[in-house]
Amino acid sequence: MRPLDYPRPDRLVRVFEHIVDANLLRNHVAAPNFLDWKRESTAFDAMAAYRRRSINVSAYGAMPGGAGEPRFLKAARASVEFFGVLGVSPALGRVFYDR
Numbered sequence: 622m623r624p625l626d627y628p629r630p631d632r633l634v635r636v637f638e639h640i641v642d643a644n645l646l647r648n649h650v651a652a653p654n655f656l657d658w659k660r661e662s663t664a665f666d667a668m669a670a671y672r673r674r675s676i677n678v679s680a681y682g683a684m685p686g687g688a689g690e691p692r693f694l695k696a697a698r699a700s701v702e703f704f705g706v707l708g709v710s711p712a713l714g715r716v717f718y719d720r
Contacts, residue, residue, distance in 0.1 A: 628708040632666075655700070669702040 624630045637647040638654060649672050650658070659668045679691040701717045704710060 633707070634665075667702055667706045669700050669706040671697050671699040671703055673697050 625633065627633060636650070636658070638650045639646055640648050650670065652670070655668070655670045662668060674696055676694055676696050677691040678694055699717070701719045704716045710716065
């Protein structure tokens with residue numbers, strides 16, 4: 622195994638939620654729970670949330686008279702802190718800002 626391509630990969634952990642009643646192991650953390658954990662945690666320097674997903678995207682107006690063929694893409698939803706916690710910059714565009 623090789624180290625993750627992040628600064629200080631030994632300091633990164635992934636935390637899941639276990640829902641006993643539904644027997645869901647390694648469940649994605651609900652947003653309100655993440656916000657509570659982030660506010661109340663003293664064990665972590667910082668926390669970020671993300672959730673992988675797949676989406677269909679079409680380029681509206683790319684084809685005359687239509688939206689073009691939809692494309693299946695892998696995507697993720699991430700909290701404002703995501704890039705900062707990993708210590709990286711986005712490949713394109715800019716980081717998120719909290720209002």
